[in-house]
Each structure stands twice: as structure tokens, then as C-alpha cells.
Amino acid sequence: MTLWWARRDLRLADNPALLEAQADGPAAAVFAWTPALHFWSGRRRAHLARVLWSLDQDTDGALGVRRGPAPDVVLAAARETDSRIVHAAREFSPAGVREQEEVRAALEADGRELHLIGSPYAVAPGRVTKSDGTPYKVFTPFSHAWRDHGWHSPAPTADASSMRALTSDMSLDQQAAHGDAEDPLSETHEFRESQILEDLRAFIEGDLARYAAERDRPDLDSTSHLSVPLAFGQLHPRTILAATGAVRSDAARVFESEVAWREFHADVLHHHPSAQRESLTPVLPDDAWVTGRDANDAFRAWRLGETGFPLVDAGMRQLAATGTMHNRVRMVVASFLVKDLHVPWQRGADHFRRALLDYDHAQNQLNWQWVAGTGRDASPFFRIFNPETQAEKFDPDRRYRRRWIPELDTPGYPMPMVDHKAEREVSLAALKQRKSV
Missing domain, CATH: 1.10.579.10 (DNA Cyclobutane Dipyrimidine Photolyase, subunit A, domain 3)
Incomplete structure (x- = not known):
């Protein structure tokens, strides 16, 4: 038995870590509702609860959502399922790197392993470099090298029925209700993976044609509305790029450049973790x-x-x-x-x-x-x-x-x-x- 540690990859489609966990048979899945999440806004916690609820429904109630620091939660789930190997997507933010190393240390002290595969990016930060191995400082040459580097095709969709159930120790409905009460929104955003994939298809077949000309117009509705599922890992950028890559138009290339900006910024933060709080180039006294x-x-x-x-x-x-x-x-x-x-x-x-x-x-x-x-x-x-x-x-x-x-x-x-x-x-x-x- 192996365990999938769900992180910022809360989906069944194009999820290499989950597929690897299922490679030799049914896998269990756990998500750590860590103390850090209580520093999130109520709206983000409410939406996260809905996303997790949807993923749990898609796996027939197999996702275990448990409170506690990630090392404690993941180690306990690995012991419970007798999983020698835990599979997870690699993170690159300073907090994400710190968390995965803490989980790795806890597992290794117990004779278990953490295998990191995939990331939230089409091209992982640090992969795109200049010929001398140094990172790019300017977006345009980065974006050209990023395209030249290329990315894998989307991975197959995981088998939702090949999951071993793991119990949860918290109510996602209550978390959603508490978040809504604390920090209400005027609208609920889509949180079902199947509908998000349908929204992507509809955008590619519809509004994408107007994107280049209208993307700067807030009075028009010509953007993709995919930033929320991207942020929560319900949609991989590789899935988006596979869809736009099938379209021969300037609008598709412009839209892809926005994905490249997301990856450029992740690359910059990877090389300069201090940029999360410090100006890379001070400009004023x-x-x-x-x-x-x-x-x-x-x-x-x-x-x-x-x-x-x-x-x-x-x-x-x-x-x-x-x-x-x-x-x-x-x-x-x-x-x-x-x-x-x-x-x-x-x-x-x-x-x-x-x-x-x-x-x-x-x-x-x-x-x-x-x-x-x-x-x-x-x-x-x-x-x-x-x-x-x-x-x-x-x-x-x-x-x-x-x-x-x-x-x-x-x-x-x-x-x-x-x-x-x-x-x-x-x-x-x-x-x-x-x-x-």
C-alpha cells in the first residue's frame, strides 16, 4: 500500500503524484489541515473546504482530511495504511519546501520514504536557465527558453475507484460555513473538477478568440476565470497549454504568455526566496x-x-x-x-x-x-x-x-x-x- 499526500494538486486529472501512488494498486490519500491554514482568510478556507469535499466525493469518500502539522498527519496516515512510500507533488515556495523537508525527515526517521514527483508548473522552477546555468532576469528571453524547453503532455486521469478509504477527523461542511460567516463573498466560485475542465473547454472554443484584443477590458467578460482552480491545484497549467497548443492563433499565444509569467515569477522566487518580503531592487530612499x-x-x-x-x-x-x-x-x-x-x-x-x-x-x-x-x-x-x-x-x-x-x-x-x-x-x-x- 502507498499513500498520496495531497497538497496543491487537488484533482484526479493530470496528477503524476497520484498516478505514481496508484502504480502498484489501490492507494490511500490524506490532506493535512495544518495550523498554517488558520492564517488564511475565511474565504480561502471556505473554498478549500469545498474543493476538498468535491475531491472526496469524486473518490467515493476516500480522501482523509485531518488536522495537525503535516509531518504528524502524513506519518500517522502512512503508519495506519502501512505505506512505506508516500508520494507527493514537489513544492517550490519557501514554506512549501520547508514543509516537505519536515515531512521527509519524519518519514525517514520511521523507516519510510517521501517521493516527490511533478509540481504545480508546466516547467519546474530552476529548469530554465541561460547557457551558463544562471537564471533569467528578463521575462522575454525566459519565455523563449521556457517554450524551447517544452513540457510533458498531460498525464492520464487517475482511477477514482482505485482508492483505499481513509477517515477524516473534521467536518468540511463546518469549515466552509465558518469561513463564509467570517469572510463572506457575494458569489461562490466553481469548485468541481469536472465543471472546471468543462469551463476550460468552453473558454478555448469561445472567449479565447477575443482574449488578445479584450483581455485588458474589465468591462468585458473575455478572460478565462481559471485563476482560482489554478491556485488550488484543481487544474494543471500543462492541461491548459495542451488545450491552447491545439489552437493556431495569436490569441492562444498571448494567453500562453500569461502562463509563462506565472512560471517566471515562480522561478524568480525559487532563486531568490527573500523576494517574498524584500525588494529585489530598492528604488526609493x-x-x-x-x-x-x-x-x-x-x-x-x-x-x-x-x-x-x-x-x-x-x-x-x-x-x-x-x-x-x-x-x-x-x-x-x-x-x-x-x-x-x-x-x-x-x-x-x-x-x-x-x-x-x-x-x-x-x-x-x-x-x-x-x-x-x-x-x-x-x-x-x-x-x-x-x-x-x-x-x-x-x-x-x-x-x-x-x-x-x-x-x-x-x-x-x-x-x-x-x-x-x-x-x-x-x-x-x-x-x-x-x-x-
């Missing part, structure tokens, strides 16, 4: 950032969507209500926090970690660094989004802003909290000061 009450007041207005800049406010309200935000708007709200309100990117990244349902650690931290001008191949700091011209260009009929700001064009909507032109000059002056040092 330390005294350029607001502090104290001024910082807290500015951050609160931004968080609540009460800045007086409609595109910023619409984005932050969409995030609060749904747990997601259109990517173009994410860039605008991030630029506004860092370059108009002069709040460090880490504080914005922390809020996104709590509020986003599609939170992905590497993608979130490095996207914030991209906007702040501090990351690898980042947008230059002097590129400061004007929230008003961005709104005119990408929400020309104001549909997106009206949807999320019902009091728009009424006395109840606040005046702009800052003068964008003036704050832009403040940021540029700070940048010049840093360069002169």
Missing part, C-alpha cells in the same frame, strides 16, 4: 514612504474603495465582494497605493494575500514587485499609471465602474483623496533622490 497615521488612513481608504478614483475603487470593491480582480485593474490599484499614496508594496501584497481567492504566493509577491519597479524585469518605477486615463481607455462606457460603485455620479461619492499629478511628481523626485545617492 527609506524616508520616501508615508508612516504612522497618515499611512493607515491612506491604506484604509484604498482598502475600502473610497479613494475618489473610480477605477481604483471599483477594483477594490470587486476584490472585497468576489475575492478576485481583473488583472489590468490589479496593476492600477497597486500602482496607486505605491506611487500615489506612497505605501510600501509589502502592505498591499499582504492585503491581497488575505482578500484574494486566487492567491498564489510567487505570483502575488512578484506582481507587486513588478508594479513597484523593484522586481525582476519589473515595470520601471517612473511608469506610474494614471487611474483616470486608464479608466477612459479600458472602461470607456463606465460599465465596470458603475457596476461596483452604485453611488458614482452622486454627492455620496468622495472627491479624489489626492492630486495624481502632484503625487506623481513626489514619487519621481524620490526616485531621483535615490539615484543620486
Whole structure:
């Protein structure tokens, strides 16, 4: 008997670790509901509970979901099922690496083994390097090398009937209910694997054709809506790339480049773990950032969507209500926090970690660094989004802003909290000061 330790690969399709566990017969499956999950937002815990419930249903109740640190949970399950080998997908985030090494040590001390196979990426971080073996710092050459490297075809779907039942010690229904009550959303996102795969098919056959032309328009519905299942491991990027690879169009290649950005950021964090909190390239002097009450007041207005800049406010309200935000708007709200309100990117990244349902650690931290001008191949700091011209260009009929700001064009909507032109000059002056040092 072998054991599958379910991690960020909560699916039956294209799951090499689960297939390896089933290679010699029925396998058991366990998911560790660790103490770290209680630092997640209620919305993320509620959705995770639904995802786990769905996977348990797909395996006829075979998935064991158990509370406790991963080393304790996995070792206990291995002993219970008499599994000498535990199979799991390899993680590359600092926390994921630390966790899997702790599990490995616990298993090896008990005469058992941890076999890591597969990852949440089409090409695992660290695989794509320059000819001298060093990592890429610029996205475009990375993306070319990433394509040249290539990836495996999707693995077959695992046999759901070839699972040995493992009991759970917690109620997923209760976790979902508690998360909903603590941190409610205005809508429930899809959590069934079969429907997610159908949604992928529908996107490839439909909205993909408009993706290149319309992907920056938050007022239109032309994006894939696949970021949440990607974040929870219900869909592997290799599955997406197999679907887009069958389409000969510029739109398909543009969509694939977004997958490449996700993999680039994972690669950067793999080589520079400190990037989860530290700027890779500091751009401003330390005294350029607001502090104290001024910082807290500015951050609160931004968080609540009460800045007086409609595109910023619409984005932050969409995030609060749904747990997601259109990517173009994410860039605008991030630029506004860092370059108009002069709040460090880490504080914005922390809020996104709590509020986003599609939170992905590497993608979130490095996207914030991209906007702040501090990351690898980042947008230059002097590129400061004007929230008003961005709104005119990408929400020309104001549909997106009206949807999320019902009091728009009424006395109840606040005046702009800052003068964008003036704050832009403040940021540029700070940048010049840093360069002169």
C-alpha cells in the first residue's frame, strides 16, 4: 500500500503524484489541515473546504482530511495504511519546501520514504536557465527558453475507484460555513473538477478568440476565470497549454504568455526566496514612504474603495465582494497605493494575500514587485499609471465602474483623496533622490 499526500494538486486529472501512488494498486490519500491554514482568510478556507469535499466525493469518500502539522498527519496516515512510500507533488515556495523537508525527515526517521514527483508548473522552477546555468532576469528571453524547453503532455486521469478509504477527523461542511460567516463573498466560485475542465473547454472554443484584443477590458467578460482552480491545484497549467497548443492563433499565444509569467515569477522566487518580503531592487530612499497615521488612513481608504478614483475603487470593491480582480485593474490599484499614496508594496501584497481567492504566493509577491519597479524585469518605477486615463481607455462606457460603485455620479461619492499629478511628481523626485545617492 502507498499513500498520496495531497497538497496543491487537488484533482484526479493530470496528477503524476497520484498516478505514481496508484502504480502498484489501490492507494490511500490524506490532506493535512495544518495550523498554517488558520492564517488564511475565511474565504480561502471556505473554498478549500469545498474543493476538498468535491475531491472526496469524486473518490467515493476516500480522501482523509485531518488536522495537525503535516509531518504528524502524513506519518500517522502512512503508519495506519502501512505505506512505506508516500508520494507527493514537489513544492517550490519557501514554506512549501520547508514543509516537505519536515515531512521527509519524519518519514525517514520511521523507516519510510517521501517521493516527490511533478509540481504545480508546466516547467519546474530552476529548469530554465541561460547557457551558463544562471537564471533569467528578463521575462522575454525566459519565455523563449521556457517554450524551447517544452513540457510533458498531460498525464492520464487517475482511477477514482482505485482508492483505499481513509477517515477524516473534521467536518468540511463546518469549515466552509465558518469561513463564509467570517469572510463572506457575494458569489461562490466553481469548485468541481469536472465543471472546471468543462469551463476550460468552453473558454478555448469561445472567449479565447477575443482574449488578445479584450483581455485588458474589465468591462468585458473575455478572460478565462481559471485563476482560482489554478491556485488550488484543481487544474494543471500543462492541461491548459495542451488545450491552447491545439489552437493556431495569436490569441492562444498571448494567453500562453500569461502562463509563462506565472512560471517566471515562480522561478524568480525559487532563486531568490527573500523576494517574498524584500525588494529585489530598492528604488526609493527609506524616508520616501508615508508612516504612522497618515499611512493607515491612506491604506484604509484604498482598502475600502473610497479613494475618489473610480477605477481604483471599483477594483477594490470587486476584490472585497468576489475575492478576485481583473488583472489590468490589479496593476492600477497597486500602482496607486505605491506611487500615489506612497505605501510600501509589502502592505498591499499582504492585503491581497488575505482578500484574494486566487492567491498564489510567487505570483502575488512578484506582481507587486513588478508594479513597484523593484522586481525582476519589473515595470520601471517612473511608469506610474494614471487611474483616470486608464479608466477612459479600458472602461470607456463606465460599465465596470458603475457596476461596483452604485453611488458614482452622486454627492455620496468622495472627491479624489489626492492630486495624481502632484503625487506623481513626489514619487519621481524620490526616485531621483535615490539615484543620486
